[in-house]
Amino acid sequence: MEGLEKLGRWGLASIEGLGRSALFLVYTLIGLLQMPFKIRPVLRQIQVIGSGSFLVIFFTGAFVGMVLGLQGYYTLSKYGSSSALGAAVALSLIRELGPVLTALMVIGRTGSAMCAELGIMRISEQIDALDCMAINPYRFLVVPKLLAGLVSIPLLTAVFNLVGIFGGYMVGVVLLHGNAGAYMASMRASVTAVDLKMCFVKSVCFAFLLVWICAEHGFWVNRRPWGFGAEGVSRATTSAVVASSVAVLVADYVITSFML
């Protein structure tokens, strides 16, 4: 009996959470359309998300590309097709690893910070203060983050891919003495506009999802069962990182299955 009650309460809480998230998104989109549009806060957030994550993305991109080069070289040369290394590295990066790993790195670095920032503003009544000043907190706090994410995450993904392809080249060609011309040629022959489109669609969707989920967890931290205070914020942050990472991976599968 008690178990049933628990299940029911959990079910209700989940439904309420979904509704709250949907409303959060609606209010954010309404805030997005409100005039006048202010560019400065967006630029500031681009600086936080974009240039702040650049180095991390650069290094993860480089090492992922290098590992792909290494693994790809040994696997492919077993079948005597090490000339296709360029294609293998570029396609795995552009279609899957670039968008997904960029999104995961940004979640860890910026999504968690976004959630904590909004959560602290909520528990110290700063969001209520905005409400009382008749300043729309969605427009003021969330919209710049969303726009900045939509601009900078696709760009970071491009950086990740570029650096990764170069990393694969360094290992496959320079270190293991593969054929430089074949690396480039196979890449050029196999990467199509469809792959690039998939990469772009994915990175935009992931940006949207991760800002939405992380910001919502912080914004409504007081509506969560763990309640108020520093612990509430820390738990919301953990849960935001987990939820948005899972959402990114699920979305990755869905988008791939639709676009292949």
Place this chain on the structure above:
Amino acid sequence: MAAADFCIQLKGIHKSFGTQEVLKGVDLDIERGATTVICGESGQGKSVLLKHILGLIRPDRGEVLVEGRDISRLRGAALKQVRTRFGVLFQGVALFDSMTVFDNIALPLRERSRLPESAVAAKVGRALEMMDLTGSGDKFPAQLSGGMKKRVGLARALQLEPDILLFDEPTTGLDPVKSHDVYRLFFATQKKLGYTSIIVSHDIPKIFNLADHIAILHDGRVRACQSPAELQRSRDPFVRNFITRVMGTAHDSQRECVNQA
């Protein structure tokens, strides 16, 4: 008195948090252009009451009429429109902690008025001077003392010339001279602008000179809402008890100081 004289009316407000019943049917009328002080012991629900007027908390039962419209039923643009008239100071001040003092005070001007930046700077400069904060404009809230935060909050609340002021303990944490200054400032600006103000305060003897009405919140209800003179003459045993207790503590602690000297 005609109903039009009241700009805010609370009717039978009930509010519980979980099993704790905080407000048990609060009725309170706030007269336009006057100063109403809400007092009561700590934890009686004064801050909760204020948040009902702001529309931040919705009552379980009862209605909160601001200019005749129930704020607990308003949403979106209509709610925003009512709130443009409020100037608010929270008990915890709620300054934006990642902005400087200057930006905090400038925020309502930048977001809600179309003043050019030079005019904003001039206005904020005047406000800083008035609140005796000159030179602190570049500091962050975490670098201020408690009393300074209160003054920044006051300056921020007054920026857009609101016509309803809601201040939760504006002078707690200020030294007697500063709190006197704050009250004098209220008085002067209220004469000039004629705003309605609702102040939660524990400064019992001091606010007797300032308030037009004093509402005593006790056990989830407003037990008395009268002018200070009426209150002091009141025969209601609860009110008498409250007054003598409050006055008495001031008196006793004075005597203790004398005895120790």
